[in-house]
Amino acid sequence: MVPVENGEHWTWFLRCLQSAGVLLSSTVIVSDRMKEVIIVMEVMICYETSSLINACTVVCPDAPHRFCMRHIIANINTSLGRRLASSEEAVVFKLARSDSQETFSRLMEKMRALNPDVAAYLLDIPIKHWVTFAFPRPTYDNVTSxxxxxxxxxxxxxxxxxxxxxxxxxxxxxxxxxxxxxx
Missing domain, CATH: 1.10.12 (Lyase 2-enoyl-coa Hydratase; Chain  A, domain 2)
Structure with a gap:
């Protein structure tokens, strides 16, 4: 439908969805958080500007944005230069599904003991974009795309x-x- 994924085309696409009545007030944006989605809307972890996030802030600024945990894990694997152990990956998913600050803190301590680099990587991502208790809408246990x-x-x-x-x-x-x- 478009020749390339960029801000102009994302904005066009989202406006088409909006005019068709598909973008509702309950819309949640879930992205892969790959290299283009490493800017976070209000915290400037600006490795590279995200055309999707920028388009979302223009067209649907009230839609919360969640990052897919499978893609975050893939990014961690790339960053570390190796695959996470299954025990590490399990803790990452438990962290994402944390239903309270207390549970999150307890699991983060466990992750720090297992792999401090993974804990640091995760803490660089604002929790409102990947942890259930901090997300402003119900997620129904969905943490992936x-x-x-x-x-x-x-x-x-x-x-x-x-x-x-x-x-x-x-x-x-x-x-x-x-x-x-x-x-």
Whole structure:
């Protein structure tokens, strides 16, 4: 639909959603927090400007922004130059699902004992963007963008580069084929 992901195109896309009535007051933005999403709206951890976050602050400034924990873990792995141990990853997910400051503090101490570098990395991210108790809306235990990742996998790469009409046609064809196979 757009030639490149940048601020202008994100703003256009979000305004299209807004004019179609899709961006509601209950909208929550969940991003992958990859290299372009490392600026945080009010805390200047400005490694690189995020076109998505900038567009969101213009078009839907009241929508809270949550970071996907799978992508944060991938960023930690890249930063450390190795994969987190399963025990470390489990604590990261427990931290993200903390339902109180006390639980978060207790788990953060556990993470500091397991891996101080991971604890420091996580504490550089404002908790309101990744910890359940600090997020302003209910999260229903969702701390990842798995639903959208599943949709992307289901639709396939060929659909990502299609024009809008062909995209809709292929989506409907894929959906009908999937329904027919389940009968």
């Amino acid at each position: 798995n639903l959208s990742e599943s949709a992307n996998q289901w639709l396939g790469n060929e659909l990502r580069s299609s024009d809008a009409v062909m995209l809709h046609f292929r989506y409907m064809h894929h959906l009908l084929k999937d329904i027919n196979e389940r009968r």
